[in-house]
Amino acid sequence: MALELKTPPNNTEAERAVLGAILLDTAGPDADRVMDIALAQGITRDSFYDPRNAEIFAAMQRLGMHSKPLDQVSLTEELTVTGKMEAIGGVAYLIGLVESTPNSAHAEHYIKIVREKALRRTMISRANQVTSRCYDENEFPDPQAVLGFAEKSFLEIETTSGNTAPWSSAVIAAGREIDGLFESGGKIMSGFSTGLKYLDEKLMGLKKAEMIVIAARPSVGKTSLAMNIAESVATGQMMDGTPVKHDSRPHAVGIFSLEMPVLQLSKRMIAGRAQIDTWKLNRDFFNRKEKAQLTRQLNGAVSVLNKAPIYVDDTAALDIMDLRARARRMKKQHGIELIVIDYLQLCQCREAARQGRQQEVSMISQQVKAMAKELNLPVIVLSQLSRDNEKRGDKYEKPKLSDLRDSGAIEQDADVVFLLRRPSRVASDPEAKDERLAIIDVAKNRNGETGEVKVDFWREFTRFFDRNPSDEGKEFANEEDKFEQGSFTVEDPNL
Numbered sequence: 001m002a003l004e005l006k007t008p009p010n011n012t013e014a015e016r017a018v019l020g021a022i023l024l025d026t027a028g029p030d031a032d033r034v035m036d037i038a039l040a041q042g043i044t045r046d047s048f049y050d051p052r053n054a055e056i057f058a059a060m061q062r063l064g065m066h067s068k069p070l071d072q073v074s075l076t077e078e079l080t081v082t083g084k085m086e087a088i089g090g091v092a093y094l095i096g097l098v099e100s101t102p103n104s105a106h107a108e109h110y111i112k113i114v115r116e117k118a119l120r121r122t123m124i125s126r127a128n129q130v131t132s133r134c135y136d137e138n139e140f141p142d143p144q145a146v147l148g149f150a151e152k153s154f155l156e157i158e159t160t161s162g163n164t165a166p167w168s169s170a171v172i173a174a175g176r177e178i179d180g181l182f183e184s185g186g187k188i189m190s191g192f193s194t195g196l197k198y199l200d201e202k203l204m205g206l207k208k209a210e211m212i213v214i215a216a217r218p219s220v221g222k223t224s225l226a227m228n229i230a231e232s233v234a235t236g237q238m239m240d241g242t243p244v245k246h247d248s249r250p251h252a253v254g255i256f257s258l259e260m261p262v263l264q265l266s267k268r269m270i271a272g273r274a275q276i277d278t279w280k281l282n283r284d285f286f287n288r289k290e291k292a293q294l295t296r297q298l299n300g301a302v303s304v305l306n307k308a309p310i311y312v313d314d315t316a317a318l319d320i321m322d323l324r325a326r327a328r329r330m331k332k333q334h335g336i337e338l339i340v341i342d343y344l345q346l347c348q349c350r351e352a353a354r355q356g357r358q359q360e361v362s363m364i365s366q367q368v369k370a371m372a373k374e375l376n377l378p379v380i381v382l383s384q385l386s387r388d389n390e391k392r393g394d395k396y397e398k399p400k401l402s403d404l405r406d407s408g409a410i411e412q413d414a415d416v417v418f419l420l421r422r423p424s425r426v427a428s429d430p431e432a433k434d435e436r437l438a439i440i441d442v443a444k445n446r447n448g449e450t451g452e453v454k455v456d457f458w459r460e461f462t463r464f465f466d467r468n469p470s471d472e473g474k475e476f477a478n479e480e481d482k483f484e485q486g487s488f489t490v491e492d493p494n495l
Helices: 012-024 033-040 051-065 072-081 091-099 107-135 143-158 167-184 197-203 222-235 262-274 278-282 288-307 320-334 357-375 409-413 479-484
Strands: 211-216 253-257 310-313 338-342 379-384 416-421 437-445 451-458 463-466
Touching: 012 033, 012 051, 012 091, 012 107, 033 107, 051 072, 051 091, 072 091, 107 143, 143 320, 197 437, 197 451, 211 222, 211 357, 211 409, 222 253, 222 262, 222 288, 222 310, 222 338, 222 379, 222 416, 222 463, 253 262, 253 320, 262 288, 262 310, 310 320, 320 338, 320 357, 338 357, 357 379, 357 409
Parallel strands: 211 379, 211 416, 253 310, 253 338, 338 379
Antiparallel strands: 416 437, 437 451, 451 463
């Protein structure tokens, strides 16, 4: 309570000096220099503690917007027309600003003082909001959600400094990347591999700051595809076990599994890598020799995945603000370079919950995209599709972007959208007899090519493999021969 009685940090003399320097800086080749510096440093009307100074700065901004001179005459006219002259203390106060500021040479120092005092007041205000939420246990019962709000509130302060992106550096970096495309024949990977060769050729990698949506109907394999990609990034290996050509270094992956507990997730990943049919194993369908071989494969898979830098948070029904806060901590503690969220419709957003489900999902989608940009890493988020594709009368029942469930904001916010389907689940599809076929339709790719990629999905191993286009329509003697082409050695070479 003692803190509430204290006067918030301020320096009204520095505020007056900033305004006076702006009024003095009205002629010559450097006219409006001080105003430009103030705006570049993020100074706004809210940066001023004295309401008179805040009103004057706001009037100065309006003059600048209308390309009018920032001098005492124009400012007097603006304040008079808007009815604010009396509130700021009349013409005498404006004259006093100029008289008390001998020159504008030290304007940057005054601006720095004003900004620092405003920053302290903002931190106090945000801290008070957090304190209020901590005390109000009825309205905010989840302390983790309050913690997420606290982190978000203070991190937002850091983003309001008004810094301009280094354009020249960006141009040089982009030029080098384009030059690299010339040298590589246009096949340079600019992001993480998905572990699937032909999908990589279409995407050219999972790029930083991108929001990648994997959408499908339930039980089609979207979680399996996301976990396969996460495994590939974390191990530096393709799905066939070979090293990723452009970057075989393991990269840390953060997984938010809102639907599946971490033990079940790890069992599926191990079984997939070891090529073990857990359904048959649970029913003791293997003989002793087969079990011995599977044990070696299991040990190899466990050894590899045990070293993989994968970090899983399996908290259910996370609030999106809390999820963002946990993601920040993951990056700080573990240096994660990819995030997977399974899945979007299981997230919550308490701030928008009362506005309806569509608005809530829109807010969640916006926050996921903002998180990708803030942490500068790709974020894979899974999403459910509606049943609209089943109602259109299309024998293929191909999903469209408009089928993304609950909100069109997902389609708008996403940089890349995979629409996953399996023809074997649609009786009318001409390819329904091919039980291994899965189709990843890259329906949206903001920075690259779109189109379908055919892959093999082994449901018993929950694992995707490349399907060589040259093998389309090719008859195999049996399924084992076909599977052998996509298999890989799972035994740890160090064993």
